[in-house]
Amino acid sequence: MKLLIIDLDLTLVNTTACHDYLKTAAGRDAVIPLLDAGEIKTSLYFHDTADYINSLVSKFENNETDTLPIIISDSPKPYCEAVLKQHGININSRFIFGSAHKPFVKMDEIYATIESYGLDELGVEKCLVVGDSAKDIHFAHLIESPSILATWGYDDSDYVFSPDASLPTHTVSNLDKLKELLKLFISGVEAEFKYEKIDFRNLWEIESVNTDGFTEHKVEDIGFVKHYVPEALSTDNKEYISTFFEVHWMMKPAKNVHEADLWKRIPQLFYTKNGEFVQANRLMSIAGSYKSRFSEWLDEKGIKGKVLLIPVPSSVPAECNRTHTVNLIAKWWTSWLNNTTPKPDYELVHENLIVERFQPKEPSHRKNGERSIEEQLSTMGIFTEAKRDYFNEVDSIIFLDDVATSGKSINAMATIFRELSVVPQDVPLYGYVWYKTYHPTPGFNIDELIAIADRVDAEN
Incomplete structure (x- = not known):
C-alpha cells in the first residue's frame, strides 16, 4: 500500500481567514463552530479540487488503486475536519492526523493506526508528501520519501529564502500538473519518484x-x-x-x-x-x-x-x-x-x-x-x-x-x-x-x- 500524504492549510484549502485563530488555544476552540456555521469561509484554489480528492479516496476504497490519501496537518484534527466538511472533501476521520508538528511527525504512530484497520497485509511500503512549505518537504526528507511542493498557497516574497531551497522532488503550480504527477505515483512509475537521501551539509558547504x-x-x-x-x-x-x-x-x-x-x-x-x-x-x-x-x-x-x-x-x-x-x-x-x-x-x-x-x-x-x-x-x-x-x-x-x-x-x-x-x-x-x-x-x-x-x- 502507498500513502498519499497531503497537507491541508494553504495546500488543499486556502485557510488564510483562520490563521489568527490558530495561534491560541482559545482561538482553536472558537474557530470550529464558526467554520461549521459558515461565519468563517475558506476557499479552494481550484474548482475541481474536492471532486478530484474524493475520486482518489473512492478508487482506494473500491480497490481500484493501492494509494490511500491521508491528511497530515500541524493544525488540530477537529479544525481539519471542519475545513474539509465545508468543501465536501470526504477523507475519513480515521485518516486525518492533526497537530503533527512538522517536520517531526510521529510516523510510527500513524503507520500503526493505519495498519490497525487491516487495509493491506503488507502495510505501508511507500509515501509521497504534498505540501506548500519547506517544513512539509523537510518532513518528507526525514521519512526518506519523495515530495511535491505546491506553490499556489505561498508567495516567495513572504520568505527570506524560497521553500525551493528544501529541494522537493517536484514543484507544481496548478492542479492539473499535480494530477499528472499523482497519476504516475499511483501507477507505480518509480523513475519519477525515486528518493535519494540528500546531505544538505555537503550541499551547502x-x-x-x-x-x-x-x-x-x-x-x-x-x-x-x-x-x-x-x-x-x-x-x-x-x-x-x-x-x-x-x-x-x-x-x-x-x-x-x-x-x-x-x-x-x-x-x-x-x-x-x-x-x-x-x-x-x-x-x-x-x-x-x-x-x-x-x-x-x-x-x-x-x-x-x-x-x-x-x-x-x-x-x-x-x-x-x-x-x-x-x-x-x-x-x-x-x-x-x-x-x-x-x-x-x-x-x-x-x-x-x-x-x-x-x-x-x-x-x-x-x-x-x-x-x-x-x-x-x-x-x-x-x-x-x-x-x-x-x-x-x-x-x-x-x-x-x-x-x-x-x-x-x-x-x-x-x-x-x-x-x-x-x-x-x-x-x-x-x-x-x-x-x-x-x-x-x-x-x-x-x-x-x-x-x-x-x-x-x-x-x-
Whole structure:
C-alpha cells in the first residue's frame, strides 16, 4: 500500500481567514463552530479540487488503486475536519492526523493506526508528501520519501529564502500538473519518484563538529534582558505574566510573520478567552527598548572594539520560517547602536548567515525534555565561506538568541567555534538572550524547570 500524504492549510484549502485563530488555544476552540456555521469561509484554489480528492479516496476504497490519501496537518484534527466538511472533501476521520508538528511527525504512530484497520497485509511500503512549505518537504526528507511542493498557497516574497531551497522532488503550480504527477505515483512509475537521501551539509558547504570525539566549550557569560517564568500565568506577578506573553505572543510567532510586517510594526492579533482579538507587542518597538539593556551589558563586561553579533539558528533550516527573527534583531541592534551619540567603545558587525541548521532538530518537548549538546552539534555548523571571510580582526563574538533554558544552543555555538578553530583562542565568546528561563523558587531543580519550559512551549 502507498500513502498519499497531503497537507491541508494553504495546500488543499486556502485557510488564510483562520490563521489568527490558530495561534491560541482559545482561538482553536472558537474557530470550529464558526467554520461549521459558515461565519468563517475558506476557499479552494481550484474548482475541481474536492471532486478530484474524493475520486482518489473512492478508487482506494473500491480497490481500484493501492494509494490511500491521508491528511497530515500541524493544525488540530477537529479544525481539519471542519475545513474539509465545508468543501465536501470526504477523507475519513480515521485518516486525518492533526497537530503533527512538522517536520517531526510521529510516523510510527500513524503507520500503526493505519495498519490497525487491516487495509493491506503488507502495510505501508511507500509515501509521497504534498505540501506548500519547506517544513512539509523537510518532513518528507526525514521519512526518506519523495515530495511535491505546491506553490499556489505561498508567495516567495513572504520568505527570506524560497521553500525551493528544501529541494522537493517536484514543484507544481496548478492542479492539473499535480494530477499528472499523482497519476504516475499511483501507477507505480518509480523513475519519477525515486528518493535519494540528500546531505544538505555537503550541499551547502557547511562544516560541523564530529560528535564522536569533541570537547564541549562554554561561553564566558550569557547576558539577558528579562527572566521568563514558564508557569507565570499561575502567579500574580505582573512582570512575569507580561514577559510570558512577550515570549508566546510576540517573539515565538514572529518567525511565521512576513519580515516586512515586522519592519512596519504591523500588530499581530491573538484570540483570547474573552472571545475577542487583542494586539500583541510589536517586536521592533520592544527591540528598540531592549537595545539599551544590551548596551549596558556590553559596558558591564568591558566588551570593546569589533564585536561580531551572530544569531543562533532556528531549530529548522532558514527556509522553513518566514523570518529569521534573531537575525532581524541583530540587524536592528547593529544599525541602532553603532549610530548612537556619543559613539560607543564597540562596533557591532552582523552578517546574515554564518552558522546554520543543515537539518531540523527535534524540539526537546517531543523527546521528553532531553537536551544534549550532541543533538545541537549533529544538526548545525558553520558555512565554509563564512569561516574563511568574516573573522578578520574580531575582538569578541556574541551569540544572540531569543530564549535560553539550559544554554545548550549557545554553548554548542561556542563549541563549533573552538573545535573548528574559527577564531583564535584569545577572542572571547559570549551569549546574549532576551529571555532567560527562570523559576522564582530558590533551589528549584534545573531538570524540572526545563521540563516545565518544554511543556509550556509545546502547549503554546
